[in-house]
Amino acid sequence: MNDILRDSSLAAPRAVDLLQHYQPGSTLFASSRQTLLAEGVDTLLPQADHASMAAEAMAHLAERRAAGERRPVALGALPFRPDAPARLWLPRTTLFGQGVEAAEIAHAPAQPGGRRAGTVTALPSPQRYQDNVTRALAAIAAGEFEKVVLSRSLQVEAQIDLAALLQRLARRNPIGYTFAFDLADRPASRTLIGASPELLLARRGRRVVSHPLAGSIPRSADPVEDARRAAGLLRSAKDRHEHALVVDAVAAALRPFCRELTVPAEPTLLSTPTMWHLGTEVAGQLDDPTVSSLQLALALHPTPAVCGHPTAPARDFIQAVEGFDRGLFTGLIGWCSDDGDGEWAVTIRCAEAHKDRVSLYAGAGIVAGSDPALELAETAAKLRTMLNAMDLESALEQQL
Numbered sequence: 001m002n003d004i005l006r007d008s009s010l011a012a013p014r015a016v017d018l019l020q021h022y023q024p025g026s027t028l029f030a031s032s033r034q035t036l037l038a039e040g041v042d043t044l045l046p047q048a049d050h051a052s053m054a055a056e057a058m059a060h061l062a063e064r065r066a067a068g069e070r071r072p073v074a075l076g077a078l079p080f081r082p083d084a085p086a087r088l089w090l091p092r093t094t095l096f097g098q099g100v101e102a103a104e105i106a107h108a109p110a111q112p113g114g115r116r117a118g119t120v121t122a123l124p125s126p127q128r129y130q131d132n133v134t135r136a137l138a139a140i141a142a143g144e145f146e147k148v149v150l151s152r153s154l155q156v157e158a159q160i161d162l163a164a165l166l167q168r169l170a171r172r173n174p175i176g177y178t179f180a181f182d183l184a185d186r187p188a189s190r191t192l193i194g195a196s197p198e199l200l201l202a203r204r205g206r207r208v209v210s211h212p213l214a215g216s217i218p219r220s221a222d223p224v225e226d227a228r229r230a231a232g233l234l235r236s237a238k239d240r241h242e243h244a245l246v247v248d249a250v251a252a253a254l255r256p257f258c259r260e261l262t263v264p265a266e267p268t269l270l271s272t273p274t275m276w277h278l279g280t281e282v283a284g285q286l287d288d289p290t291v292s293s294l295q296l297a298l299a300l301h302p303t304p305a306v307c308g309h310p311t312a313p314a315r316d317f318i319q320a321v322e323g324f325d326r327g328l329f330t331g332l333i334g335w336c337s338d339d340g341d342g343e344w345a346v347t348i349r350c351a352e353a354h355k356d357r358v359s360l361y362a363g364a365g366i367v368a369g370s371d372p373a374l375e376l377a378e379t380a381a382k383l384r385t386m387l388n389a390m391d392l393e394s395a396l397e398q399q400l
């Protein structure tokens with residue numbers, strides 16, 4: 001890492017500087033609160049159940065703190081399924097920088113993050129995705145569950161420039177969680193890269209915040225139509241119900257840890273360049289300040305924003321019909337320091353890049369009243385977060 005970034009006499013480096021120093025093989029996580037750039041692997045936690053891995057990571061962090069390290073951190077990308085492989089590690093070096101400032105990042109260089117799309121494989125096909133939604137609606141009508149989140153994946157051959165892609169994602173999504181995590185022990189260097197709008201959990205001292213999103217509509221380029229869609233979403237009984245299921249589950253999971261919890265009665269609108277979402281910021285004060293951000297994030301995961309309600313039948317339905325392995329998509333991604341503070345985003349609006357192949361993912365919540373064609377369009381709009389940053393949006397228009 002550059003010496004200017006390391007000079008501890010200076011203020012924390014700016015997010016834009018850390019973003020410019022990112023290189024494939026390093027790991028970066030940026031939010032409006034702070035940015036982290038990490039290098040190398042000091043300790044890779046062996047696969048175990050995720051709660052044990054989290055506890056072991058905290059034990060390693062305590063050791064490193066006792067050995068004199070100022071602010072050791074663990075980085076992690078944990079999968080959707082509790083039995084799938086997780087990646088949780090303590091890096092060799094970590095640099096903390098300032099949060100992303102939209103005004104600064106607006107001037108970041110922005111060459112295309114990808115080029116030359118080749119073969120594209122859709123899993124499942126758009127038609128099969130709509131059929132899956134129809135099956136979910138039948139299961140909902142039969143009382144098997146109230147909500148399920150169904151997703152799809154696009155596997156694209158393309159030349160990816162990870163550093164440029166990351167900068168473009170941060171530039172277009174300054175209020176979100178931009179990340180590029182090196183998954184190097186997986187088959188030949190893979191990178192999980194994306195710009196999630198959804199905060200699973202942030203902890204600072206006793207204060208905890210979660211900002212679940214659910215209930216969505218694609219943006220329109222026409223400002224009048226865009227405003228009409230936003231207003232319609234805020235009024236939609238179907239979307240409010242879909243949203244309330246998530247907020248209730250988040251509040252129920254956090255309440256046992258909190259001596260105070262604020263759950264707003266009404267959702268608000270949150271926008272990304274491609275989507276409008278309903279969101280609710282749930283905030284609390286921890287009873288026991290030794291509970292780590294990772295332990296709390298795992299207690300919340302998977303929320304009905306990415307799985308469904310109730311969790312178990314929704315997860316079984318996803319496993320039975322979705323048609324591909326989600327892996328790390330719809331898991332959690334972030335960091336936790338030795339004092340337990342940290343920030344964990346929901347792993348969405350992302351891609352796994354491996355050599356000249358990239359897998360993109362998007363899902364949508366299905367409840368009674370959902371329309372298969374609209375859910376397909378919603379997933380297409382969500383895929384555009386990555387496609388736009390890769391300059392592949394128009395090349396792949398037909399495949400969406």
Ligand SMILES: C=C(O[C@@H]1C=C(C(=O)O)C=C[C@H]1O)C(=O)O
Pocket residue numbers: 149151198213214215216277305306330348349361362363364365366382
């Ligand atoms: C699953 C995704 O998004 C989730 C589903 C949402 C919805 O159904 O309205 C909204 C935000 C996310 O919680 C995705 O972006 O792939």
